[in-house]
Structure formats: C-alpha cells, structure tokens
Amino acid sequence: MLNTAIKAARRAATVINRASFDLDRITVSEKEHNNFVTDIDQAAEQAIVETLLKAYPDHAILGEESGPSKNLNDESEYAWIIDPIDGTTNFIHGYPNYCISIALQQKGVITQAVIYDPVRNDLFTATKGAGAYLNDKRIRVRNPDRLAKALIAANHGPEPRALAEFLRMYETVHPRCHGIRASGSAALELANVAAGRSDGYFEKGLKVWDIAAGALLVTEAGGIVGEFNGESEYLHKGDIIAAGPKVFAQLVTLMAPFA
Numbered sequence: 001m002l003n004t005a006i007k008a009a010r011r012a013a014t015v016i017n018r019a020s021f022d023l024d025r026i027t028v029s030e031k032e033h034n035n036f037v038t039d040i041d042q043a044a045e046q047a048i049v050e051t052l053l054k055a056y057p058d059h060a061i062l063g064e065e066s067g068p069s070k071n072l073n074d075e076s077e078y079a080w081i082i083d084p085i086d087g088t089t090n091f092i093h094g095y096p097n098y099c100i101s102i103a104l105q106q107k108g109v110i111t112q113a114v115i116y117d118p119v120r121n122d123l124f125t126a127t128k129g130a131g132a133y134l135n136d137k138r139i140r141v142r143n144p145d146r147l148a149k150a151l152i153a154a155n156h157g158p159e160p161r162a163l164a165e166f167l168r169m170y171e172t173v174h175p176r177c178h179g180i181r182a183s184g185s186a187a188l189e190l191a192n193v194a195a196g197r198s199d200g201y202f203e204k205g206l207k208v209w210d211i212a213a214g215a216l217l218v219t220e221a222g223g224i225v226g227e228f229n230g231e232s233e234y235l236h237k238g239d240i241i242a243a244g245p246k247v248f249a250q251l252v253t254l255m256a257p258f259a
Ligand code: IPD
Pocket: 036, 064, 083, 085, 086, 087, 088, 089, 155, 156, 157, 158, 183, 184, 185, 186, 187, 203, 205, 206, 210
C-alpha cells in the first residue's frame, strides 16, 4: 500500500512540476479569503485518486478538493486522506515550498504516510511501527534537551480572526528559542520535524489532510504530536504541536493559556 501511495504521489508530482514552469496559465479560485484552489490541485488529486482506486477499488477516499467518497464512514476499513498540494498559496506564487500528502487510515488509525516535495525531490515515508524515512534513509527527530536550543516552525492559516491569538503565541515562544520559521505548508513542517530539520512546530485550525501523513512521520521518527493541551485528538481538532519529547513538553506548558 505504501508503494501504491508513492506511485500516486509521483504521478501527482508530474502534473504539478509541468504546471510550475508556466504559472501564468493555471486557473486560481478563492474558496474563502486567502484560501486558494487551482486546476492543478484538482488534476493532481485526480491522478492520485485514480492510482489508488485502480489498485484498491473498495477503499474510501477523503480528498481536500473532492471531499469524502460515497463509501467513507467511521467504520471504513481503509480510507485514503489526500492533500494534492499542501501549500497551494506557495505554489501559486512560485515559492518553492509545497508538497503532496497522502495518508492511509485503517479503522481510524493512520498506518501509512507519504509526503513528497517535488521541488527538492524529497520523499518522506512512514509505516506505523516501522519507522520514518527520507529518500529511503531512516530519520529521527533531533530532540534537543531545551526549547532554548530549538528552531521552531509555526504557521497561521487563512482565518483572519485567529491572527491576534497567533501573534500572542509567537511572542510567547520566540524569545525562548533560536527562532521561528513559517513556510506555508503544514505537511512539510511536520516532515521537517521528523527529519530533524526543525525541532518543533505548532499551528491551529488545520484540516485532517494537512496533518494526517505528517503526524505519522513525526511519531515514527520518535517525536510526539498532540493538541495544545497535550491530548491526542489533534486529527479531529486541527490544533497541533509536534516536537521531540523534551521540546514537546515545554511547548505544551507554554501553550497552556491557548489550549
Ligand atoms: C494550508 C497549509 C498552510 C496552513 C493552512 C493550510 P493548503 O494547506 O498547510 O501551512 O497554514 O492552514 O490550509 O490549503 O495549501 O492545502
């Protein structure tokens, strides 16, 4: 199943890469304020769904652009959770930080994850219980012993009303760490934590397709993923902190007023 997901991600990447050479030709619509979808998101999702359903016709699908398939329900044995371009705003602007995110949920548990960054040709994969990999090499979170030694990532979604709270969280964390980065792709932020390229990440208001694959990468790389209060319902809630165990504990303490 992981191999099928990799094949699907590579097909989507072909669609995305071809379009990235001529961004003036893509069609952009605004779903809501500053939340965009392009014809390339839709074409990439179609390529992914076709590849997955050819191999597994009975599996359910939850796609960012196509929504839930008719057979998706709480009891679904297998459901694929797909974000064809996580970081669509970056893609539209030619800002080279976006990826394809595909996760497999089996009876409510995420068991396979693929995140493919078509710009850097970075393929992140994870299988529950079998570790996380970047281009076939095992990856692990960096796990510094203190937030004071950590590089943190934090993003803010398109929802303007949440900006004031985000700025307060930023002010709380920034003086206590090496710095905060915001790359505009939740899935890549999680992949970066898993690969030890950053030491922690927080964001509120995400959707399940932004985080399902990345969360498995982090936990399989030895990290912790939780809600702002440290609990584990983050896939449904959409508020997420991910880090190595020590930084995670410090971030949860600091974020208590925002939980
Ligand atoms: C977005 C990205 C971004 C996050 C937004 C998401 P999309 O996903 O993950 O980092 O801040 O909240 O909507 O729309 O580009 O798939």
